[in-house]
Structures are given as C-alpha cells and as structure tokens.
Amino acid sequence: MRMIDSMPLVPEAGVCAEHGPFNFRYQPMGPKFFVSDTCPQCAAALKVKEQNDDAARRQREEQARVERKRCEAGVGLRYVQSCFESFVAETHEQRKALSECVAYADHIAGGGHANLVMSGQVGTGKTMLACAMVNRLLSSGRRVRIVNLGHIVRDIKDSWQKTGCKTETDIIRELVQLDLLVIDEVGQQRGTETELLLIFEIIDGRYKAMLPTVLISNLDKKGIVEAIGERAFDRLRQDGGKLVAFNWGSMRGLRRTA
Numbered sequence: 001m002r003m004i005d006s007m008p009l010v011p012e013a014g015v016c017a018e019h020g021p022f023n024f025r026y027q028p029m030g031p032k033f034f035v036s037d038t039c040p041q042c043a044a045a046l047k048v049k050e051q052n053d054d055a056a057r058r059q060r061e062e063q064a065r066v067e068r069k070r071c072e073a074g075v076g077l078r079y080v081q082s083c084f085e086s087f088v089a090e091t092h093e094q095r096k097a098l099s100e101c102v103a104y105a106d107h108i109a110g111g112g113h114a115n116l117v118m119s120g121q122v123g124t125g126k127t128m129l130a131c132a133m134v135n136r137l138l139s140s141g142r143r144v145r146i147v148n149l150g151h152i153v154r155d156i157k158d159s160w161q162k163t164g165c166k167t168e169t170d171i172i173r174e175l176v177q178l179d180l181l182v183i184d185e186v187g188q189q190r191g192t193e194t195e196l197l198l199i200f201e202i203i204d205g206r207y208k209a210m211l212p213t214v215l216i217s218n219l220d221k222k223g224i225v226e227a228i229g230e231r232a233f234d235r236l237r238q239d240g241g242k243l244v245a246f247n248w249g250s251m252r253g254l255r256r257t258a
C-alpha cells in the first residue's frame, strides 16, 4: 500500500509468482489515491487464513476455559475430557450403570434433587462417570463440585488450626449450597465420631435445602452405612435416592483415553 497524488493514465500491473499478472487497485482517499500493489488472490487467501487462525485460537481458548472450570470443580486432569461416551459399556451391568448415570444427570439438569450412591470395586469407572456428570452439568452453568471425603475432613480440621482462612462454617456452607456435590472415596478411612457428625451436617444440610448429593464408594451398602453413619445414609435414601452398583472387575486399561 502506498499513496499517490493522481491516478496513472495506464494502470500499473504486477506479477504474482503463484497467480500470475494482476492490476494494481486504486482507491480515492481525499485528494490522493491509495495504491494496492499486492496480488488480490494472495490477499484474499491471507484474509481467510487469518480468519481460520482466529477461529482456531478462540476455540482453543474456549476449550482451556472449560477445562479450567472443570479442574476448579475438582475434576482431575485424567477426567477433564470425560463424557458419557468415554465409558465403554460391554456387559449388561455396565450398560445399566451407564444408563442410570445418564438418567441421573438428566434428572439433575432438569432441576431434580434426588441423591445417588455409586458403589463398586476400584477401577470400575465410578469416578470417571461421576466426572462425566460434573462436566456435563458445568456446561449447563451449574455450580458443581467433586471432592474426596478425606479432603473435606482435612480442610475442616485445618480450619480449626489456622486463623484468617475459611472457618468450618464457611467450608460447610459452601458445600451445602452447591447445585450438586459429589463426594468421592467414601469409606477410605474409618470415620471418627467427629467426622460422622461433619458428614451428617453436610448431607443433612443439602437434604434440607433440597439439593442433590452423589456419594461414591468402593464399599457395599453395609460398608457405606458404617462409613457415614445410619442417619446420613438415611437422608440420602429419602426423596427417591438411588444406588447404582458397579459389580464388575477393574476396567482400567480397557478404558478409552478420550
């Protein structure tokens, strides 16, 4: 691009190595003229490339934003991309568990507040499916969190020592107010009397606020009752609470990565 004072009588021309000869283009600008001396086809191709690059960049940024949100919600890097389609259901039981989890996510997305217990051995895909639920609900704008029970207990115990940080009341209130709370690794360690009280307070608080809670455990029903206490388990079962059984061996290694 350059400026000239007057139009030449014969338009100037150039030759593009790729597209061959082309005429320069003139555009009046006040008393002067702009001369565009680049190949118009190259210019058009450059514009398309810039638009594509821009769209790709925006898509990358959006993907990063989604992943950041998922991580903040407690979804581990391993499951940040997980969706229901990532779960390979080969047996009748696996298909049943998958469809129950999908139905549950639909229920919550539709404003339902029933609770869910996911029970089964290590490596059966419980956490992955729970993360698929969390990922889905996050995309519809819900405030959702997945957290290990041990971490909740640790955070609350820490709050007793430290000053100036979140108090026990703050931590419990935050957990109670979430649109969906998924508590993973229930029963990893035997709960003390204090821990049982904390768990009850959270589950009961959510029950009273008519907000759904999902519990994930490697234990069976009896073990879960022992781990969280009869009263807390009772709350989970009210309002149509369901238990999904993951009664098969470890799927690790079979699972697709995407």
Ligand SMILES: [Zn+2]
Binding pocket: 016, 017, 018, 019, 020, 039, 040, 041, 042, 043
């Ligand atoms: Zn060209």
